[in-house]
Amino acid sequence: MLVFSTIASFEAYISTFTKPVHTIGFVPTMGALHQGHISLIISAIAENDICVASIFVNPTQFNNTEDLAKYPHTPEADIAMLRAAGCHALFMPTASEVYAISETKPYFDWGYLGNVLEGSHRPGHFDGVGQIVGKLLGWCKPTKAYFGLKDYQQYLIVKKLTADMGLATQIIGCPILREADGLAMSSRNTRLSPHDRAEAVLLYNTLLWIKANATLLSTYALEQEAAKRLQNHESFTIEYVSIRQADTLAPCNPAESPQNAIALLAAYIGGVRLIDNMAL
Ligand code: AMP
Numbered sequence: 001m002l003v004f005s006t007i008a009s010f011e012a013y014i015s016t017f018t019k020p021v022h023t024i025g026f027v028p029t030m031g032a033l034h035q036g037h038i039s040l041i042i043s044a045i046a047e048n049d050i051c052v053a054s055i056f057v058n059p060t061q062f063n064n065t066e067d068l069a070k071y072p073h074t075p076e077a078d079i080a081m082l083r084a085a086g087c088h089a090l091f092m093p094t095a096s097e098v099y100a101i102s103e104t105k106p107y108f109d110w111g112y113l114g115n116v117l118e119g120s121h122r123p124g125h126f127d128g129v130g131q132i133v134g135k136l137l138g139w140c141k142p143t144k145a146y147f148g149l150k151d152y153q154q155y156l157i158v159k160k161l162t163a164d165m166g167l168a169t170q171i172i173g174c175p176i177l178r179e180a181d182g183l184a185m186s187s188r189n190t191r192l193s194p195h196d197r198a199e200a201v202l203l204y205n206t207l208l209w210i211k212a213n214a215t216l217l218s219t220y221a222l223e224q225e226a227a228k229r230l231q232n233h234e235s236f237t238i239e240y241v242s243i244r245q246a247d248t249l250a251p252c253n254p255a256e257s258p259q260n261a262i263a264l265l266a267a268y269i270g271g272v273r274l275i276d277n278m279a280l
Helices: 007-014 035-047 065-069 075-085 125-140 149-165 187-191 194-213 219-231
Strands: 002-004 024-029 050-055 089-091 144-148 170-174 236-245 261-269 272-279
Touching: 002 007, 007 089, 007 125, 024 035, 024 125, 035 050, 035 075, 035 144, 035 170, 050 075, 050 125, 089 125, 125 149, 144 149, 149 170, 149 261, 149 272, 187 272, 194 219, 194 236, 194 261, 194 272, 219 236, 219 261
Parallel strands: 002 089, 024 050, 024 144, 050 089, 144 170
Antiparallel strands: 236 261, 261 272
């Protein structure tokens, strides 16, 4: 696997491929890799001639400086995992390579999508995501880019970004990989204490409960009961439990059972913010 740390060397490598003869599959990450990330790499390898990954902990998408400071870094293990998976190239720039000192975060009009759930709880987060994903897609010019459905709202935002920018890259949403007990794999899981790690599975179990009852109860009742289940646990601070229309994240009719919907939640567990979702 080739490793690039400068934009110039990365773009020179990318320019050696002629499209559409060679297809490039791209997997952007923030490192601290786990099998969820590797599942995206495996899809990119299977569907393209070349698989390119990036590792960059993008400071502009963190609305909380402590979260950025505590974000796990495991570069040696990450490189070994990517090599073992058969990834062809890795772009791993520094912040000063990516951002000019004078550079300010752009404002994107994400419409409704930008103002709800993660958008309202993490102000500026999606502008930072748009800023970095726009840059990375511009340098890599992939045929397909792979994003996890674990970050479902981010997946919709990135699809809107590429459509609005008129980019040729196809955005592929990949299923959520989970630990044996059902907790969604996340780089942040390593920050959980053993006690909180054991409790965290309640997020998944709550989503399962919503799905099991989705045809029996109204959206309102499902959201109320799910929130109650989470609130009963002292280590949890819930940000949202919400059932939304899957394609737009618009609210579902509270009086009816949800149709074509997705349940999404975010909670702090012992100071670590986790998100998860499940299509209903
Ligand atoms: P991150 O490094 O957390 O920014 O994630 C990089 C990519 O991996 C994003 O597209 C995530 O949605 C995806 N990802 C993270 N966790 C999982 C998971 N458990 N299953 C599938 N994809 C994931």
